[in-house]
Structure formats: structure tokens, C-alpha cells
Amino acid sequence: MDVIAKARELGAVLQQDERYTKLAEAQKACETDTALNDLIARMQFIQMSFQHEASKEDKNEETLQSLDKEYGEVYTQIMANANMVAYEAARGEIDELMKKVNAIFALCLQGEDPATCEPAEEHEHHCGGECSSCGGCH
Numbered sequence: 001m002d003v004i005a006k007a008r009e010l011g012a013v014l015q016q017d018e019r020y021t022k023l024a025e026a027q028k029a030c031e032t033d034t035a036l037n038d039l040i041a042r043m044q045f046i047q048m049s050f051q052h053e054a055s056k057e058d059k060n061e062e063t064l065q066s067l068d069k070e071y072g073e074v075y076t077q078i079m080a081n082a083n084m085v086a087y088e089a090a091r092g093e094i095d096e097l098m099k100k101v102n103a104i105f106a107l108c109l110q111g112e113d114p115a116t117c118e119p120a121e122e123h124e125h126h127c128g129g130e131c132s133s134c135g136g137c138h
Contacts, residue, residue: 010101019093026087033083043074 050067053059103119
């Protein structure tokens with residue numbers, strides 16, 4: 001049995017999953033959204049302007065603050081765009097799927113039965129994620 005061939009089979013199955021289809025559609029919608037792409041280009045310009053100003057010996061702190069504020073405003077607009085919201089949601093679903101697939105692979109590498117192993121459910125961390133003083137996840 002060739003592991004790489006099986007990985008390619010799994011890749012083909014992943015591309016048939018509705019979550020993959022949703023992500024591909026959301027990505028295409030983002031790519032064709034002129035207003036969104038204009039905002040992204042604006043954000044990149046602001047970022048380059050900030051880097052240019054920050055690299056100067058006589059950098060202007062007011063200019064840097066203004067660019068930082070403008071960057072935040074444009075970022076907020078981008079993330080509020082309906083196509084970006086749909087993309088982020090679809091990306092989140094794929095990320096969760098891949099985390100579960102990878103967790104199953106990890107369990108298998110630890111000797112667990114591939115047919116029955118089940119990754120532990122993620123828990124919300126109300127403590128910031130530091131486990132040294134943990135009383136247990138909720």
C-alpha cells in the first residue's frame with residue numbers, strides 16, 4: 001500500500017466535500033469583488049507607506065499613528081465585507097476539518113486503531129490557555 005497514493009485519494013475526497021466547495025465559491029467571490037479588492041490594495045499601500053516612514057531616521061510619529069489608524073479602519077471594512085465574512089466562515093470550517101483529520105493521523109501514529117480512534121473535543125479556555133494552574137477545562 002502506497003501512503004502517498006492514499007493521501008492523494010484523501011485529497012480527492014476532500015475536494016468533493018461541501019466545505020471545500022463552499023470555500024472555493026467564497027474565494028472566487030472575494031476575487032471578483034472589486035470593492036473588496038480595492039480595499040485590500042489600499043491596505044497594502046498603507047502598510048508599505050507605514051514601513052517606508054518607519055524606516056526613516058527622522059520618522060514622523062504622527063504620520064505613523066495616522067497610517068496605523070487608517071490601516072485599522074480599512075482592515076475593519078475588509079473584515080465586514082459580506083464576501084470576506086463568508087470566506088472566513090468557510091475557511092474556519094475547512095480548518096476545523098483539517099484539525100480533526102490531522103488529529104486522527106496523530107492518534108494513528110501513536111498506535112490507536114484507525115477505525116475507532118476519536119480526537120478529543122476542543123474545549124474553550126476561559127483562562128487564556130495556560131494550563132499550569134488549570135482546574136480543568138469547561
